[in-house]
Amino acid sequence: MTADLLNHPLIAARYFFPRPDSVAAPFWVEAGDARLACHYHRPHPQGFTLVHFHGNGEVAADWSEGFPEVMADLGLNCLVAEFRGYGGSTSRPLLGAMLDDVAALIRAADTPPERLILFGRSVGSLFAVHGVSLFPDIAGLILESAVADVLERLLLRLSPGELGVSPQQLAAAVAERLDQRSKMASYPGHTLVMHARGDSLVDVSHGERLHAWAGGPKRLRIFARGDHNNLMFVNQREYFGEIADFVAQLS
Known part of the structure; x- marks a missing residue:
């Protein structure tokens, strides 16, 4: 019931906002019934690789120019993951299937888990957090403007009755996978x-x-300036400084 419920088309329609803009030369990742049009910048074959899961209403193309080069300056390769139904990817953005795609995206980096960093921005945090649950040996996790309570976010845009289930059934489905x-x-x-x-x-x-929930070494940086969609832009020096310090701890 859980997989079917998370793949309900109403969740896709109310919660995900894909655009068709694709990266110029996709790095294709095969994930079940979908082909994911990602971008992979790999200037440091022996370095850490950051796998970036973007936010809602964004596509990999938004992050394929500039961001990977900044990561390269920090000694990182950068795989900008694309979601099914977003950008040049095939299929539809169904939540359960998107969670299933995470393992394929991580394996596509072709890097040992202990040399990987997962980065989740906004809704992308669901997939980054899921990724470290699948591969607990991953070296680092970065979350920006992230979601802690998935059920809360879903209930902002739909009711359990619209999905044909009770509040308890929806809560159980979310708890099981998210x-x-x-x-x-x-x-x-x-x-x-x-x-x-x-x-x-x-x-x-x-x-x-x-x-507070993180089980390993952790740092919280709350920025006084910025909002959900411009945090990086209005705090560039401090933002990338935090990432640089984080990467230095892993080396």
Whole structure:
């Protein structure tokens, strides 16, 4: 029941906002019934690789120019993951299937888990956190403007009755596959959580909870400036400084 419910088309319609803009020369990842049009910048074959899961309403093309080069300056390769139904990818953005795609995306980096860093921004945090639950040997996890309570976010845009289930059934389905608390607690690697204090879309308490739940070495950076969608742009020096310091801890 859980997989079918998370793949309900109403969740896809209400919660995900894909655009068709694709990266110029996709790095294709085969994931079940979907082909995912990703971008892979790999200037450091022996270095750490960052796998970036973007936010809702964004596509890999938004992150394929500039961001990978900044990561390269920090000694990182960068795989910009694309979701099914987004950008040049095939299929539809169904939540359960998107979670199933995470393992394929991580394996596509062709890097040992202990040399990987997962980065999840906004809704991308669901997939980054899921990734470290699948591969607990991953070296690091970075969360920006991230979601702690998935059920809360779903209930903002739909009701259980619209899905044909009770509130208890929806809560159970979300808890079974999207229990952010238990996934964070069981991950032993390094975690960096960044959030804007004035985030008007995903309240700062989400970042605070994710940090509190993290089971390994962790750092929380709350930025006084910025909102959900411009945190990086208005805090570039400090933002990338936090990432650089985080990477230095892993080396």
